[in-house]
Amino acid sequence: MTEPKPWFAPKRFGYGAGLPVTWQGWALLGGYLAILAVVGWLDHQTDGRVRTIGFAVLVAATATFVSLVYQRTEGGWKWRWGKRD
Template sequence: MADEKSRDDDVWFAPKRFGYGTGWPIAWQGWVLLGGYLALLLLGSHYVAPKHPIGFGIFVGVLTIAVLGLSATHTRGGWHWRWGGKDE
C-alpha cells in the first residue's frame, strides 16, 4: 500500500487517452512546470530573441527537452502509445 501511495505522489500528469505522450497536469507540480516553461519562453522571446536569435533557439531546445523529460518521468503509466482504452 505504501508503495502505491509513493508512486501516486510522484505523478504530475495524466496520460493521453489517444496517442503518445502526456496529457494535462493533475498535480500542482505539473502546473508549476507548465507555467514556468511558458513564462521562460515569454521572457526569453522578449529579452533574448531580438538580440540573439540563435541563442534563443538553443535556449528553447534545451528548455523543451528538459520539460519533456520531466513530464515523461512524472506521467501516470509512463509514455507509450494508447488507443483510447483503459489500460492503467
C-alpha cells in the same frame, strides 16, 4: 521504495502525456511557458548573439521539459486507444 506521484495524466488516445494533475505539473508547465515568452522576446532583438542565446535556451528548456513530463506521466508514454489501463 515507492514511486513518486505522477504530475501528468496519460493521454486517452494517442501517444504522450495529457494535462497536469498536480500543482507541480502546473508549475512546470507555467515555468516552461514563461521561458517561451522570454525566448520570444529575445528573438525580437536585433543582436544576432542574443537571438542565438535565446535559441540555445529554447532547446535546453524544451529538452528538460519533455524529459520531466516523460518521467512524471502516470503509466509512462505509450500508444493508447481510449481504454483505461
